[in-house]
Amino acid sequence: MTQEITRTEHSAPTRQFTVLLSPTRRGARLARLLSTAHLGDWGLPTDPAAHIVAxxxxxxxxxxxxxxRDFRLSLAVHGDALLRIEVTDTRGERLPPLPGAVHVPSDDAEAGRGLLVVGALADRWGVDLGPAPRKTVWAELDFVR
Known part of the structure; x- marks a missing residue:
């Protein structure tokens, strides 16, 4: 099975933040807190980006x-018009369903809704593979200022 890779091209970021975090609940919580702090310092809205990062x-x-092995969180602002959020982990063989793929968890499922939330909040999202064994799940938000 092949995974479709979606990539968008951008100019160099005007603001950027990258951090490695432990792949734990604490690391995930810290990712959200750091994102909120940086976006606030940059004068950018923190919602819905904080939900996507979470x-x-x-x-x-x-x-x-x-x-x-840690996961990497990257935030990049391009021309004050676009925020790109990237989360990279080292499980390249475990791929999420593609954007637009039909995946509806059962009503009693305790998991499986996260990417539905990302898809609802982001203007675009996708998956980039590699270099092995990594994958990056990314989401983009367009700003209207």
């Missing part, structure tokens, strides 16, 4: 976890 970081901690 979902992607939680997925990295739960589904992308490899003992001894």
């Amino acid at each position: 979902e992607l970081a939680a997925n990295a901690a739960v589904h992308g976890r490899v003992p001894g």
Whole structure:
């Protein structure tokens, strides 16, 4: 099975933040807090970005976890018009469903809604593979200022 890779091209970011975090609930919570702090310092809205970061970081901690390997959170603002959120983990073989793929969890399922939230909040999202064994799940938000 092949995974479709979606990539958008952008100019160099005007603001950027990257951090490695432990693939734990604590690391996922810290990802959300750091994102909110940086976006606030940059004068950018923190919602819905904080929700997207929370979902992607939680997925990295739960589904992308490899003992001894951190996940990476990256925020990049391009021309004060676009925010790109990236979460990279080291489980390249565990791929989320593609954007637009039909995945509806059962009513009593305790998990499986995170990417539905990301898809509802982001203007675009997708998955980039590699370099092996990594994958990056990303989401973009357009700003109207």
